[in-house]
Amino acid sequence: MIQKISIIVAIIVLYTGIGNAQQSGFGLGLIAGEPTGISGKYWMSPWSAIDGAFAWSLDKNGKIQIHADYLWHNYEIISVIKGKLPIYYGVGGRVLFATDNIAGIRGVVGLNYLFATTPLDIFLELVPILDLAPEVDFDFNGAIGIRYYFQ
Secondary structure, three states: OHHHHHHHHHHHHHHHOOOOOOOOEEEEEEEEEEOEEEEEEEEOOOOEEEEEEEEEOOOOOOOEEEEEEEEEEEOOOOOOOOOEOOEEEEEEEEEEEOOOOEEEEEEEEEEEEEOOOOOEEEEEEEEEEEEEEOOOEEEEEEEEEEEEEEO
């Protein structure tokens, strides 16, 4: 499945041509890990964005998860020769749809590689979660992903 996804992404990039490092617009792609599904990101400025996902949890109950986060990006900590590699952090919320729906607050910390010449980004994130309903519980999510930015 990963090979098919890689081929599809490569075709989209070649078909649409070369772009710039993404710090604007809307990106759509895949997130894999906990949770796994469709990821989107909308840049509000070069330093802030809103991201979210519609995904499923890989735990034994296989719940559907929807989450959204407000993110801040710091480009000064890690320097790369091509593209950009900001560290990002933020806060958001999630809802897990199951027998007993679960709602909680997410804290997000991650790395986001922005390609210099293609409209793609790759990200890795760790997410501590404080579930508040139906009961208080603490959990962690972690995922990697890729998004294509529409021009």
